Amino acid sequence: MTVSEYNQCVDLYADNVYRFVLKNIKDVDKAKDIVQDTYEKMWLKRLSVQAEKAKSYMFTAAYRTLIDLVRREKKQGNMDEANYNDLSHSSQYSDLNEVLHNAIDKLPADQKAVTMLRDYEGYSYKEIEEITGLKEAQVKVYIYRARKFLKNYLGSVEAVI
Amino acid sequence: MDINKLNYELYFVDYHEESLSTEQVAELMAFLEQHADLKAEFEDYSELESIAHDIEFKEKDALKKIVVPTLSINESNAEQYLIANIEGDLSSNEQKELNSFLSANPIYKSDQNLFKKSKLTGASIVFNNKRSLKKSVVIPLWIKRTSQIAAAAAIVLFAVVIFSPDNISYTPRLVTAEAKTISDPAKGVQLEYDLFEKPNIAAAHNIASPKKTLPIENLLAAENDSELIIQAVNSPKEKIEALLANKSDDNDKIEAPKEITTLEEEVLADVSSITVEHFKTGVADRDHVSIKQGMTAFLKKRLLKKDVDIIKSHILNLELAHTLIQSVNKVFGTSVNLEPTYNDEGDMIAYALESNTFELQRNTKNK
Numbered sequence: 070m071t072v073s074e075y076n077q078c079v080d081l082y083a084d085n086v087y088r089f090v091l092k093n094i095k096d097v098d099k100a101k102d103i104v105q106d107t108y109e110k111m112w113l114k115r116l117s118v119q120a121e122k123a124k125s126y127m128f129t130a131a132y133r134t135l136i137d138l139v140r141r142e143k144k145q146g147n148m149d150e151a152n153y154n155d156l157s158h159s160s161q162y163s164d165l166n167e168v169l170h171n172a173i174d175k176l177p178a179d180q181k182a183v184t185m186l187r188d189y190e191g192y193s194y195k196e197i198e199e200i201t202g203l204k205e206a207q208v209k210v211y212i213y214r215a216r217k218f219l220k221n222y223l224g225s226v227e228a229v230i
Numbered sequence: 231m232d233i234n235k236l237n238y239e240l241y242f243v244d245y246h247e248e249s250l251s252t253e254q255v256a257e258l259m260a261f262l263e264q265h266a267d268l269k270a271e272f273e274d275y276s277e278l279e280s281i282a283h284d285i286e287f288k289e290k291d292a293l294k295k296i297v298v299p300t301l302s303i304n305e306s307n308a309e310q311y312l313i314a315n316i317e318g319d320l321s322s323n324e325q326k327e328l329n330s331f332l333s334a335n336p337i338y339k340s341d342q343n344l345f346k347k348s349k350l351t352g353a354s355i356v357f358n359n360k361r362s363l364k365k366s367v368v369i370p371l372w373i374k375r376t377s378q379i380a381a382a383a384a385i386v387l388f389a390v391v392i393f394s395p396d397n398i399s400y401t402p403r404l405v406t407a408e409a410k411t412i413s414d415p416a417k418g419v420q421l422e423y424d425l426f427e428k429p430n431i432a433a434a435h436n437i438a439s440p441k442k443t444l445p446i447e448n449l450l451a452a453e454n455d456s457e458l459i460i461q462a463v464n465s466p467k468e469k470i471e472a473l474l475a476n477k478s479d480d481n482d483k484i485e486a487p488k489e490i491t492t493l494e495e496e497v498l499a500d501v502s503s504i505t506v507e508h509f510k511t512g513v514a515d516r517d518h519v520s521i522k523q524g525m526t527a528f529l530k531k532r533l534l535k536k537d538v539d540i541i542k543s544h545i546l547n548l549e550l551a552h553t554l555i556q557s558v559n560k561v562f563g564t565s566v567n568l569e570p571t572y573n574d575e576g577d578m579i580a581y582a583l584e585s586n587t588f589e590l591q592r593n594t595k596n597k
Binding site for chain 1: 309310313316317340341344345347348349350351355356357359360362363364365
């Protein structure tokens with residue numbers, strides 16, 4: 070990867086990586102740090118990273134950093150299972166998008182991450198497998214579970230509103 | 231009651247006993263669609279059934295109604311289908327199946343809408359400090375200066391080396407240098423030389439008078455057909471220089487030391503045809519050069535097997551230039567090559583500097 074290609078990756082994907090990280094950890098400073106760290110890793114590996122694989126490489130690096138951070142800080146509690154009974158919510162939502170993102174925050178880190186990769190970046194199950202290191206079937210199960218939870222959460226809010 | 235691989239036999243039997251409800255038949259048909267491997271077994275049940283009944287009403291088919299293919303989507307798996315739908319995991323047939331299911335069961339349309347809403351849409355989050363992530367190729371000032379100086383030095387050195395006046399002589403390296411002592415005890419003379427390792431200490435002297443030595447300048451060389459004649463002369467330095475510059479005349483002949491009359495033939499390490507003989511009375515009959523020049527020309531001639539003048543060679547210059555360029559390549563990661571071109575006589579007539587980005591060719595001066 071040339072310097073020019075690297076800089077092009079900054080223009081093309083920095084927003085995506087930042088959004089992915091920020092939505093997962095809800096901490097602007099840490100999200101920026103992870104983006105910086107992710108790009109620094111790619112810069113160091115630029116000779117072995119092909120330009121067309123750069124986006125995937127960055128999401129992989131960002132995901133690993135992110136998961137490490139979340140696990141370290143135990144912000145998400147149980148990493149493997151969401152509390153599917155926890156449909157409690159505020160009645161002060163201004164729009165459905167806010168409801169949805171509140172619901173997303175209640176998902177386990179892995180489910181949240183794979184759902185975001187799926188929805189925001191449009192990655193296939195196979196691509197998410199490569200990024201996260203999870204099995205493709207596992208990715209699918211996480212996404213399906215997340216969908217069920219989100220649907221139930223949205224349904225409960227709509228019932229209240 | 232969900233049909234599965236643990237209980238399907240019961241369904242098969244019940245089906246053929248026509249004890250299944252419409253819903254259960256539909257469930258069984260859906261199960262068979264999903265487990266094609268069990269269809270044969272299902273058919274076997276039909277055959278067993280027919281064997282068991284020897285009295286048969288053969289027009290049963292005429293009585294039967296066409297079984298409309300039943301949906302595999304049901305209450306228990308509807309959510310899976312709805313999720314698969316928004317994930318794009320359904321085939322076109324499954325899509326049609328789901329649409330039919332939703333038409334028949336509109337209650338699931340609200341679930342369908344909720345699943346659709348669960349899809350995250352693009353957020354307007356941007357990373358504002360992209361400039362901090364970008365890189366530019368910045369060469370530190372000291373490297374710039376060093377490289378500029380080195381490049382300039384390389385060019386200057388290269389030019390100097392290639393076009394230098396003939397002040398750098400070719401030193402044949404193929405000859406094993408070792409000190410040689412040629413002596414003639416009968417005559418009481420001795421010549422010592424070590425032309426390649428310590429060319430400046432060669433000397434001829436009288437055994438009987440060891441203090442009388444001849445410096446290297448007093449050794450001269452001359453070609454004699456295929457031989458190189460090394461001769462010792464005992465004359466003042468100025469006279470020898472004049473001789474080599476072809477400025478001597480008959481009145482300025484160089485005298486040989488009388489005590490050195492004959493030296494036995496000696497062979498240098500790798501050069502078998504060098505003879506050393508005493509320079510007797512004069513130089514008019516031979517074209518003399520210094521011992522270093524003589525050795526150089528002779529060895530070069532032997533190596534190239536061609537007649538060449540006693541001139542300085544570009545070979546050493548080329549080697550120096552090549553080494554220099556290699557050093558520059560190593561330090562700066564460049565890939566410049568120096569490619570000489572020789573004529574049929576073995577003389578370099580041109581050279582080229584080549585790299586991925588440029589090629590410079592130049593003819594050498596014909597000296």
